[in-house]
Amino acid sequence: MSRSHASAGTSGADGHASPTAGTTVHVRVLRQDAPAQESYWERHDVPYEPNMNVISVLQRIAAAARAKDGRRVAPVAWDCNCLEEVCGSCTMLVNGRTRMACTALVDKLLEENPEEIELKPMSKFPVVRDLVVDRGRVFRALERVQAWVPVDGSYDHGPGPRISPEQQEDAYPLSTCMSCGCCLEACPQFTKIEVHQRSGESVEQLAQRRDEAYDDGFVGAHAISQAVLFNNHPTGKMIADERMTALTAPGGIQMCGNAQNCVAVCPKQIPLTRSIARAGRAATVWAIKKLFDR
Amino acid sequence: MAQPRVLVIGGGLAGLSATMRLAELGVEVDLMSLVPVKRSHSVCAQGGINSVNSLTRQQGDTEWKHLDDTVYGGDFLQHQPPVKEMTDWGPRIIDLMDRLGVPFNRTPEGFRDQRRFGGTLYKRTAFAGATTGQQLLYALDEQVRRFEVEGKVKKWEFWDFLQPVLDSSGRCRGAVCQDLVTMQFRAFPADAVILATGGCGLVYGRSTMSMVCTGSAVSRAYQSGAAYGNGEFIQVHPTAIPGADKLRLMSESARGEGGRVWVPRAPHDPRDPREIPEAERYYFLEDRYPKYGNLVPRDIATREIFDICTTDGLSVEKDRLCVYLDLTHIPRETLDRKLGGILEIYEKFQGVDPRSVPMKIFPAVHYSMGGLWVDYQRSASGGMEEGAPKNQQTSLPGLYAIGECDYQYHGANRLGANSLLSCIFSGLFCAPGVMAASGSLRTLAAEESKGLFDAALRRQEERHEALLARRGGNENPYTIHNELGDLMTRVATVVRRNEQLASAYDDVCQLEERWQRCSLSDTGNWTNQNVVFTKSVGDMFPLAKLILKGALLRDECRGAHYKPSAAMPGIAATEPSAQRLEAEEWCDRFEANTRRWLKSTIARHGADGHPQITYEDIDTSLIPPRPRLYGLVGGDVIEEVWKERQRKATAAQAESPRATDSALPVGAAS
Ligand SMILES: Cc1cc2nc3c(=O)[nH]c(=O)nc-3n(C[C@H](O)[C@H](O)[C@H](O)COP(=O)(O)OP(=O)(O)OC[C@H]3O[C@@H](n4cnc5c(N)ncnc54)[C@H](O)[C@@H]3O)c2cc1C
Ligand code: SF4
Ligand code: SF4
Ligand code: FES
Numbered sequence: 001m002s003r004s005h006a007s008a009g010t011s012g013a014d015g016h017a018s019p020t021a022g023t024t025v026h027v028r029v030l031r032q033d034a035p036a037q038e039s040y041w042e043r044h045d046v047p048y049e050p051n052m053n054v055i056s057v058l059q060r061i062a063a064a065a066r067a068k069d070g071r072r073v074a075p076v077a078w079d080c081n082c083l084e085e086v087c088g089s090c091t092m093l094v095n096g097r098t099r100m101a102c103t104a105l106v107d108k109l110l111e112e113n114p115e116e117i118e119l120k121p122m123s124k125f126p127v128v129r130d131l132v133v134d135r136g137r138v139f140r141a142l143e144r145v146q147a148w149v150p151v152d153g154s155y156d157h158g159p160g161p162r163i164s165p166e167q168q169e170d171a172y173p174l175s176t177c178m179s180c181g182c183c184l185e186a187c188p189q190f191t192k193i194e195v196h197q198r199s200g201e202s203v204e205q206l207a208q209r210r211d212e213a214y215d216d217g218f219v220g221a222h223a224i225s226q227a228v229l230f231n232n233h234p235t236g237k238m239i240a241d242e243r244m245t246a247l248t249a250p251g252g253i254q255m256c257g258n259a260q261n262c263v264a265v266c267p268k269q270i271p272l273t274r275s276i277a278r279a280g281r282a283a284t285v286w287a288i289k290k291l292f293d294r
Numbered sequence: 295m296a297q298p299r300v301l302v303i304g305g306g307l308a309g310l311s312a313t314m315r316l317a318e319l320g321v322e323v324d325l326m327s328l329v330p331v332k333r334s335h336s337v338c339a340q341g342g343i344n345s346v347n348s349l350t351r352q353q354g355d356t357e358w359k360h361l362d363d364t365v366y367g368g369d370f371l372q373h374q375p376p377v378k379e380m381t382d383w384g385p386r387i388i389d390l391m392d393r394l395g396v397p398f399n400r401t402p403e404g405f406r407d408q409r410r411f412g413g414t415l416y417k418r419t420a421f422a423g424a425t426t427g428q429q430l431l432y433a434l435d436e437q438v439r440r441f442e443v444e445g446k447v448k449k450w451e452f453w454d455f456l457q458p459v460l461d462s463s464g465r466c467r468g469a470v471c472q473d474l475v476t477m478q479f480r481a482f483p484a485d486a487v488i489l490a491t492g493g494c495g496l497v498y499g500r501s502t503m504s505m506v507c508t509g510s511a512v513s514r515a516y517q518s519g520a521a522y523g524n525g526e527f528i529q530v531h532p533t534a535i536p537g538a539d540k541l542r543l544m545s546e547s548a549r550g551e552g553g554r555v556w557v558p559r560a561p562h563d564p565r566d567p568r569e570i571p572e573a574e575r576y577y578f579l580e581d582r583y584p585k586y587g588n589l590v591p592r593d594i595a596t597r598e599i600f601d602i603c604t605t606d607g608l609s610v611e612k613d614r615l616c617v618y619l620d621l622t623h624i625p626r627e628t629l630d631r632k633l634g635g636i637l638e639i640y641e642k643f644q645g646v647d648p649r650s651v652p653m654k655i656f657p658a659v660h661y662s663m664g665g666l667w668v669d670y671q672r673s674a675s676g677g678m679e680e681g682a683p684k685n686q687q688t689s690l691p692g693l694y695a696i697g698e699c700d701y702q703y704h705g706a707n708r709l710g711a712n713s714l715l716s717c718i719f720s721g722l723f724c725a726p727g728v729m730a731a732s733g734s735l736r737t738l739a740a741e742e743s744k745g746l747f748d749a750a751l752r753r754q755e756e757r758h759e760a761l762l763a764r765r766g767g768n769e770n771p772y773t774i775h776n777e778l779g780d781l782m783t784r785v786a787t788v789v790r791r792n793e794q795l796a797s798a799y800d801d802v803c804q805l806e807e808r809w810q811r812c813s814l815s816d817t818g819n820w821t822n823q824n825v826v827f828t829k830s831v832g833d834m835f836p837l838a839k840l841i842l843k844g845a846l847l848r849d850e851c852r853g854a855h856y857k858p859s860a861a862m863p864g865i866a867a868t869e870p871s872a873q874r875l876e877a878e879e880w881c882d883r884f885e886a887n888t889r890r891w892l893k894s895t896i897a898r899h900g901a902d903g904h905p906q907i908t909y910e911d912i913d914t915s916l917i918p919p920r921p922r923l924y925g926l927v928g929g930d931v932i933e934e935v936w937k938e939r940q941r942k943a944t945a946a947q948a949e950s951p952r953a954t955d956s957a958l959p960v961g962a963a964s
Contacts, residue, residue: 034820049538051643056539062824063772065815074816077823079329081504083540084639086428087333102539103642128475129821139330143443148436149395153318154311154722160392162404172397172423175432176635179332233395 023048025106026068026116027057029076032127036196039127042076043068054094054101054109055080057117058131076119078131085267088178091185092131093120098185100267122185126194137193137214138179141223144215145246149236161234174229174275176268183221183262183272189255190218218255219247221262225275231282244286253279297322298732301469301484303455303511305331307427307714308697309490310434311721312728317441319729324482325438326450326471328506332435335492335504336717339427340545340636342419343391343714345384347408350416357381360418362917364712367413367591368663368705369853370892370919371524373912376670376702379678380719387718388420394433398422399632409550409632411710413591419711424545424635430714454826455511458487458518458693459750466692470750472758474826477819479754481747485732488686488694489515490721493662497834497841498787499779501659502534502543512666512699513833516840521689522897523701523910524664525837526844529708529854530787532595533619534658535640541658542643544619545636546710548653549588551628554620555579555599556652557608567610567618567652578602583925593707593854594924596657600788603656610654618652659787661713663704663854664841666695667896670702671727676916678723683731686724694728696720701894706853761825767813771828774809778802778831782838786845790857795846802842806835806903840897840905847907850891862887865928873928877935884921884936892919 025046032039045068046060062075080090083102090101095109095118109117125133163171184190195210197203227243230236247253256276263272298321302309305327313323327334346355360381365374392398392406398420399407408417422429441447452474459468459481468483494509495501516522533544533555549555556575563570579598580587590598599617603609610616621629621637626649629637640648667689671682678685686694686702696717703716781801785794809832816824850860862883865876893909900906921936923929 033818051538053539053643059539059772062815063770065770065824072815074818074822075824077821081329081333081335081506082338083505084338084542085642086337086425087329087335087504089329089333105643105645132821135330139332139439142436143439146440148440149393149433150440151393151437154315154390156386156389157393159389159406160395163397163400164404165400165402168397168400175395175397175429176423176425178337178428179330230395235393236395 025052025057025110027061028116028118029061029130030120031076031130032121034129035126035194042073048106052106054092054104054106054117054119055083055090057106058101076131077129086178088180091122091180091182093122093185094118096120098122098182098265100180100182103267122181124185124190124192125181126192135179135181136210137217138181138184138220138222140211140214141219142179142226144219145223145227145243146239147223147226147230149230149233150239151235163234167232171229171232173268173270174225177222177225177270178268179222180267181222182265182267186261186265187218187221188259188261189257190220193217216251218251219253221256221272221276224253224256224279225270225272228275228278228282241286244283247279248283248287253283256280298485298729299324299483300486300488300728300732301326301482302488302490303327303469304334304490304492304697304699305435305438305449306334306336306490306492306697307431307434307717308699308721309334309488310431310438311718312488312490312696312725313447313721314434314437314441315722315725316729317438317446319725321725321729321732323441323447324450324484325447326453326455328452328454328474330451331438331449332432334431335507336431336714337425337428338502338504338543339430339714340424340543341411341547341550342409342421342426342711343388343430343718344411344418344709344711345388345420345715346381346416346418347385347388347406347420349408350418353416355416355418357384359416360384360414363414364703364709365705365917366920366922367709368707369922370914370917371527371705371852371894371912372703373670374914374916375672375676376678378676378916379673379723380703380716382677383719383723384715387715387722391430391433391718394437396422396429396433409547410589411550412546412586412589412595413709419547419550421547424547424633424637427714430718434718455489455491455514456754457514457750458520458690459483459746460518460690461746464519464690466690467746470747470754472754474823475821477758477822477825479751479758481751483747486692486694486728488696488724488728489666489688489699490695490697491699493698494834494837495659495662496775496830497778497837498528498659498782499776500537500539500541500783502531502541503660508830508834509662509837510830510833512695513837515666515688515690515693515695516897517833517836517899519690519899520693520695521667522664522840522905523667523894524706524844525840525897526786526848526895527663527706527854528659528787528841529592529661529663530596530657531660532592532599532657533655534660535643535653536614536616536656536658537643542639543658543660544640544653544655545633546589546592548619548621548633548636551632552621552624553588554623555588555595555617556620557602557610557617559608561607562609562612567620568622576608586924590924591707592710593856596788597856599657616654616656619655620652621648622650622652657788659783661704661708662698663701663706663708664844664895665699665701667894668695668700668702672913680723681726681730683727685727686720687727687731692731694724696724706855757829758825761828762814762817762819764811764813767811769808769812771809771812771814771824771831774805774812775831775834778805778834778838781805782841786841788856790845790855792846792849792857792859795842799839799842799846802835802838806832809835836899836903836905840907843905843907844895844897848891848895850887852891864926865931873931874935877928877931880932881921881935881939888919
């Protein structure tokens, strides 16, 4: 491997010895074969390549299908799609921190810990297998806060409302939320809800019971931020009251302890605490208004 | 009679817009996707979406000109009525997306802002930051979620479409699919099945596409008898960031906002690019295409970048092919506002700030113009008849295709920012026709005999079990996929040569044989990604073969398909009369070539596993084909001669009043 490649990495320049060809990356993965089964650690060695990310590490592990001790093992399961941090699929705990695997660059990770890279599934969602978790609750929360513009339909009614550049610049960052769930993983108020199928229970019954359980839990920073987004859209705000009802119900905004962990881990740098503060103020105003409306 | 029920496979822009329209029309929709629909590949689109708008209109733009740019850019290889309908719908679609809350960039007065994309002289492209695709997809996802809450749409996420179920008459009655978590199979009876499964970039190993863009669904429909159109037309995007796992796109908008492409005049100049003086830089696109500059259509930009590195030996680096894409002359603030997202991608993966250092880029496989052959009903005004059941219908009745997986809109080359439009358009537009078709069925699919579905289920279960049971094979599906990708990238992208294509075809057949000996490293039946991937690799071979065979047979240059042996160079003569003579010959050759090759390639899966290729005439009744002369030496002389010929032809037609209608037969995919 040429020198120019090594320096294209993020270390090199500041004195860190960048790994080179021939070097091995040690990886430790927390695996779990299926829900309700024991998890276990497994070690893998992957040959180093410049510009690698955690996805390419997992691709090499899948192709080799052998653990470090030489045993043939099933490939580690994980989710990904876009590989450019815009689809929200690949969230996992990399070296203990919730983040997107596709933008977790090996060079950077080795700076954090030169010994090994540690991969774990998110802890706030039920494990499906290995690094794959069920994040249905993330989407369910979007239903709870009615995160949409209530248009009449798809027939032509001319353009949407005029929107100033300031309004657009305000809305746009909120609209880049990719439902990755990092903010939920980091939030102390967001705790894991796992519902197992009872014997004799149909898939539909299970789904319903699960949704009810989800709806009792904390709705999450991402959904609060979406509610703010739509409550500030000229058409979206036509159902602002319904969103406020959802946000002030149990599991709503009052559960947020303002720990601000969420904003620190959001890969899209969405100003979540600002959204939460705005939603909080709106909730107060709304509560007073409701009091007088009675 | 029960409600009509439609199964939509794929929840990108096309699938979501079809779902929304169908639900609105009262159809019950099952929406299926390999990934949660909100994570579909459409989120990757950065640049924007095209349509005539109030501003361009006042500069002389019309829907007709958008149509003209699209067919000219596509080298006339598309039926024109559907394109006309699409460009007519453009303004309405942008308005709709605007109403759905897409945060399009705004002018100071609060109107939608637009930028200019390749292949046009107008600023037609509406955009939302640098994540237009994500924003459009989210808006549709939100509407579909609304219908889901109302119980009109049922989502099946983490499901794999395995095959359409056909009755004895060949009509599609539903599909068999697999749950990717539990690995269970299930039959989905439906009045119609709509495929909206996107492109097939992974046939090329690494591309700018997402990991689910394997083309598996389309391949399965093709193997079940659906015809495939124009497979050999694969767009290679001029500007991508080379990476080990993916080739990440650098959007055309970087050039739209003024980005300049150059190489140092001295090969592999070791200096920091910022220290290379203007005079020692070669802005080869601006130099060779003064009218369009850095915004020449994609196929041309790609070939020029490829050529400057290979033929001219002017690659920036010695052992890796790349050129500079330079934005450093544009104020940081402007860049952040207009291109923030895409510049972050470069920074994130390359660790270099493109606002202060020119980026290094190279072409990468990006878009499949080809796809499932679909039909349409021509309207009296030369567009597409709304509500006609055959719009977007594949050669298998009851099976529809929309979005990137159909072949309909982009001909031999897609213009930037036209795909998001065609996806949303085909999705919205097909819905009433699909509904009309299901209403007209004698028996609803739900009442179809159980045997049909049971047989299909059994077939898929057997294939699955056979794969899991395959022991002792020493082939690895990941290795085979890499080899296939390298091969296809080498021979079937920017420059195509017959010897290479022919031998690659044999190599693909061998790879396919080796694939038969793949053994799985996971033989379980719970979230087994290994077997799903292996299946999808197996389904890449039929597509690879039809791409190669189509390319091999097509002995001409058209759009993204370029064969040096068939190239028509410009005019060599310098003396005016000799120039004219050459131009006449050039036009003769062009006309002969048009007669021979202005046809869609139609591939059908043969019983022997090889594609059977036939050709279909194209409806060019709206805009007569004309040479694409971007930057050709002597192009002005050729154009002059060409125009004279056109004038004569028109005059001749006017004299014989009973001239036959110029519309060519369309429809039957023979
Ligand atoms: C990086 C990039 C940038 C782009 N930028 C632009 C741009 O600026 N402007 C523009 O006009 N175009 C752009 N394009 C092109 C455009 O994004 C795509 O053509 C378009 O998004 C395709 O949308 P789609 O709805 O057809 O399919 P996709 O969005 O690809 O969705 C396909 C769907 O099908 C599902 N699916 C696939 N196979 C199966 C299966 N076997 N079973 C079940 N479900 C399945 C997937 O899960 C997914 O939901 C860009 C493309 C790329 C790669
Ligand atoms: S600020 Fe609220 S939502 Fe964010 S991490 Fe803290 S408790 Fe959770
Ligand atoms: S707010 Fe940020 S961290 Fe939370 S889901 Fe959205 S993108 Fe992910
Ligand atoms: S793969 Fe899409 S965010 Fe990482």
